[in-house]
Amino acid sequence: MNMRYRNFLLIIIIALFSNSALLAQSDKKKTTKIRVEYFNKNNTTEYLLLTLRIKEDRYIPFEDATVLIYSVGDTSNVLLDKVVSNYKGEAKFYISDDPLIFRDSTGQMTFEAEYVGDDQIKSDKESISIKKVNMEVSFFQKDTVKYIEVSVNEMAFDDQKSPLSDMEIKLSVKGTFSNLKFADEKTDENGKVIFEFPITMPGDTIGNLTIVSKIEDNDVYGNIESEGEINWGVIVPLAPEKHRGLGDTDAPLWMVYTLIILLSAVWFHYIYVIFLFFKIKMARKAI
Amino acid sequence: MDQDPKTTRALNFFAAQMVSISKSGIIQLIILSLFILGGLYALIVQIIEGHIVTGMRDNVVWGIYIVNFIFFIGISYAGALISGILHLLGVPWRTPIIRIAEIITVISTIIGPAYILLCMGRLDRLDHLALYGRIQSPIIWDVLAITTYLIGSIIFLYLASIRDLALLRDYPFKSKWRHKVYKFLALDFNGTAKQNRYLERGLNIMSAIIIPLAILVHSVLAWIFGMTLRPGWHSTIFAPYFVVAAVFSGTGVLIIAMWVFRKYYHLEAYITKIHFNYLGIILMILGALYGYFTFSEYLTSWYGSETWEMEVLYRLFDVNEYWWLFFFAAIVGVLLPIIVILIPRFRNINSITAVSAIAVLALWIKRYLIIIPTLETPLLPLQDMRTEYIHYSPTLIEWLLTFSGVALFCLLFFLFSKFIPIITVSKTDDRKDYSELRTLVMKRIMKRKLKEAQLKEFNKS
C-alpha cells in the first residue's frame, strides 16, 4: 500500500516538474494582447480597429507589429491584408466590398486578427463577428418644436433592412475637440427613436450644428456612428474685426495725428535752421 | 574782424591748450582707454555667448543697462534745460558754462541709447523698428523722441559754436587739417550784421524748441515704465518725477564738469565762484523739488494698503535688502546738497562739487531702486528656487560695460575740448561779454574789502 502511494506521489512530482520545465520555456516569451473593435461611420466607412499591447512589466502599446487579418468562412480562412500598428499600438483595417470577405446567410462577417509573433514574443489571435447596421439621422419639426429622429436597421446580405429595437442610442453635438453628449435613449420596436433638438446649443455663423448619433460597444453590431447636420443651432456671428486700437496693428487715429503734428513741428524747425546755415553762408561779406 | 583784446587773449590761451597735452592728461587718457578696452571685451563676450552672461533673468529682465540709459539721458538735461533756459532768460554769467553743458547733452544722448542696444536680445533685427514699428508702443515714442532730441542738441551745439569756429578758422594753427575743418564748419561767418541776425534767430529757435523737447523725451522714457501694470511703476507722477530728477542730475554733472575743466585747464579766470554758487543754488532748488516728489510718491504708496504696492515698499525698507541704498539715494542724496549749499559757511567750490558728485551717484542708485525692486516683486508669487531668478545682481560684464560707458563719456569730452575751446571765446551777442562779468566780480570783491575795512575801523574805536 505505501509503496503504491509513494510511486503515485513520485509520478505526480515528476509530472509537475516536467510541466514547470515546459512552463519555464514558454515564460521566456513576452505576452501580447490583441483587441479588435468594429466601427461603422456614416454607413459608408467600416473598419476594424486593432489595439496591440505587449507586456513589459505591465501592458504598453506595441508599436510596429504586423497583424494579419483573415476572413473566417464556412470552410477556411482567407487572408485579406496585413496592417502595421502605430506608436499607440493601433492599426486600422478598412472593410471594403471585397468579394473575398465571406458573409453568411444572415449577412454576418467574421474576422480574425492574428499577431504571428516570433521566438521572443508570443502570438495572439482574436476574432470578431459583425453584422452590418444602417443608422440614419434625420430632422423634423412639429408645431414649432424641433426633433431629431434616429432609425436603426440591420442590413441583411441582400440589402434587406430589418429594424432593430432596444438599441441604446447616444446623441451628442459635434465640437472641435470632442462631442458633447446630451441624450441617451433606446429604440422602439420600429428601430426608431425621437429626441428633442438642443436648440440652445450654438452653431456656426449660419447656425449649422452637427448631431452625432452613436451605438457603442454592441456585441453583435460593434460601434456605429452617424452624423446629421442642420442649421437649427443658435447663430454665432463672426467677431467684429477691430480696426484701430492700442492692441492692433493700426494705431488710434488721434495718436497718429498727435504724432504727425509734434514731429512735423519740431523737424520743420530743424529744416528751417539748417536753411539758416545756408543763408549765413550766402550772407558773407564780399572780400 | 576787429577783436576785443580779451577775446584775443582767451583765444591764444585756449589754442595753445588745444594743440598740446599735459603729462597728467596722458595718464588720464591711458586709464580711460583701459576702461574702454575692458568694455569692448565685455561687449564681445556678451555678443558671442548671449545675454546669459548678464545678471538679467526672467523676472528682472531689465538690469543696470536700462539704469545707465535713464541715467545718461537724465544727465543730458544739462545742455537742454540749463543752457536753453539760461539763453532765453539772457542770464549774464552763463557764457563760460554753456558749451560744457551742451557738450554734455550731445555726448550723453549718444552714449545713453547705446545701452538700450546692449539690452536688446536681437541686435541683428534693429531694422524691424523702422519696418514694423507700432506707434502705440512707448518704445517707439522713445526712439522717435531721442533721435529728434539728438539731432536737435547737435544743431544747438553747432549753432552756439559758429562764432568760435570762425575765430579758430582765422587763427594760425600749425596743422592744415584743422584749418580745413574749421573753414568748412564756420560757414564763412564774418561777423556781418545779417549773419549775426540769422545766428541769433537760429539760437532762439533752437533754445526754445529744445526745452519742451527735452521734457518730452524724459517723459516718454518715464512712460515706458508708467504704462505697465506693475507696482512702483504704474504711478501718475512718473513723467514729472523723471524730468525733475533729470534736471537735478544734469546740474550735478555740469558742476562736476566745470570743476574738472577749471582745475585741469586752469580756467580760474573764467569759471569763478559765482558760477558755482549760482549753479549750486539751482542744484539745491532742484534737490528740494526732487525730494518733494520722492516723499510724495512713497508717502502715498505707504499710506494705502494695496498688497502689491506694499510688497515693493517692504523690499525697499528691508534692512537686508535695499534700505541702505534707499537711505543714501532718497535721503542723504537730497538733504546733503541742500544743507551744504544753504549754509554759507559750507559753501565753496570744492564742497559744492563734492555734494554734486554725491547727488549724481545718489540719482544713479535711485534709478536702480526704481527699476530692480519692482521687477523683483511681480504680482504672482515668486516661487522659483533659482537664486539668480529671485534676486538680481549685476555681473562683471555689466559692470565693465557701465564703467566703460562713463570712461567713453570722459574721453569724448576730452576729444571735444581739443577740437573747440571749452569756454565760449567770442562774444555771444552784443549784450554780454567778459567785461561785464569781470565788473560783477570786481564789484563784489570791492564790497567785501570795504566791509572788512569798516569792521577794522569799528574794532579800533
Added chain:
Amino acid sequence: MEEGKNTQSRRKFFSNTIPLALGAITGIGLLSQSCNNDEEEGETVSVLSSDGQLVQVKKSAMTPTASPNVRQGIPGKSFVMVIDLAKCKNARKCVSKCQKMHGLSTEDEWMKVFLMQDSNDTAPYWFPKPCFHCNQPPCVKVCPVGATYKRTDGIVLVDNERCIGCKFCMTACPYSSRVFQWKEAELSEEMAERDYSPESSVPSKVGTVGKCDFCPDMARKGILPDCVSGCPNGVIYFGDKNEDIVTNGNESFRFSKLIHDRAGYHYMAELGTEPNVYYLPPVNRIFDYEDGFENLSEDQIKFFKSSTVKKH
C-alpha cells in the same frame, strides 16, 4: 537795409513757402500711416471648413496657398480654457508635457503651477497658470514691432522671427507668463530642423520671448494641447467658446453651464485684461494640498512650509 524791397519780399516769400512745402510733404508722407493697412474690408466669402461646416470668412483672411494665415487665426473659433482648482494635485504633468512638446529645458516653464493662499486663514491650493491669452493683452499693446499679436480666434502668439528681444512685453505682462531665451536652446535634431511657425513655437530662437501658445497647430487638427490631455486628474478643460463645449479629454461640458454651476472666475479680473482662462474654485477638493508636495524637492517643500506662502 541795403537790399531793395524786391529782394526782401522775395526772401520773405522763400523763407515762408519752402518750409511750408517741406512740412506738407512730411505731413502727407506721415498721413499715409493713418490709412488702413488692410484692403477692402467687409468682403466675406462662404467657405466649407475642414469639419464640414459652412463658415463666412473675410476675404482678407484667405490666403491662396495651403499654409494657414498665422496672424489672422482659425476662423470662427474662440479658444478658452477652464482650470478646475478642486482637482489639482501638483502632478506637474502639464508642465513637463508642455516642455517636452516645445523643446524647452526643464527650467523654462510655459505652464507654471503655483501654491496660492489668498490670505493667512484660508487654505492653500495649487494653481496651474498658462498664458491667459487676454482679450485686452497688455503685452500686445507695448510691443514696438508687433511681434506679439492677438488673433481673431483669441490666441496671442509671438512671432520669434520678428521679435527684437527688448523684453518690454515681459515687464508689461502682470501674470509673469513670458519666458526669455537667454541662451541657445538644446534641441533635438528633429526639432531643430522643423520649419518655424508662430503656431508651433518650435524651434525656439535665442534672444527672443516665448510663452504658452494654446497649441493652435494641434487645434487645427482637432487635437487637444498636451497639458490638457496629459493631466492625470483631468484638471484642465479646453474648447471653443463659440461652440460652448470644453473638454479635458475624457469629459465634455457646456462651457457656459460649467462656469455657471461651478462659479468660474478670472484671476485678478480687476486688472481689466479680460483673460480667456477661467478658474473653478477649489471647493469639495479631492486632494489635500499637501499631497502636492510629493513631486517637489526638499528645498521646495521647506520653502513652501516655512513662511506664509505669498498669496493674493
